[in-house]
Amino acid sequence: MVLCSNALAVYFASHSIRTVVVTTLACSLLLQIAYFASVLFLIWRSGCASRSGQRAEHFGVETQLEYQSPDHDEVVRNSSDGAPVFPMGGISLLH
Numbered sequence: 419m420v421l422c423s424n425a426l427a428v429y430f431a432s433h434s435i436r437t438v439v440v441t442t443l444a445c446s447l448l449l450q451i452a453y454f455a456s457v458l459f460l461i462w463r464s465g466c467a468s469r470s471g472q473r474a475e476h477f478g479v480e481t482q483l484e485y486q487s488p489d490h491d492e493v494v495r496n497s498s499d500g501a502p503v504f505p506m507g508g509i510s511l512l513h
Contacts (some may be wrong), residue, residue, distance in 0.1 A: 421445055 422444055428441045 457473065 424445045425438050425442045429435070429438045432438070
């Protein structure tokens with residue numbers, strides 16, 4: 419989307435195909451650099467979180483790393499044969 423809108427804007431501003439190609443390639447390169455930098459940042463951030471978790475375990479501090487939904491232990495059992503019924507969005511699948 420970004421590259422197409424960039425190409426159209428440059429073409430309507432300059433009416434030059436050569437300028438469109440050059441600016442679209444430059445924009446593509448900038449997008450790739452930004453994507454690569456964001457991936458490196460996410461890798462660096464996950465490494466920092468991992469190291470802080472290991473450091474906390476080393477000093478005897480317990481950390482909870484897994485996510486539990488607020489209703490993780492709610493199971494509705496309304497069927498006659500005893501099979502559990504798991505509601506989805508207020509609609510039961512086995513009724």
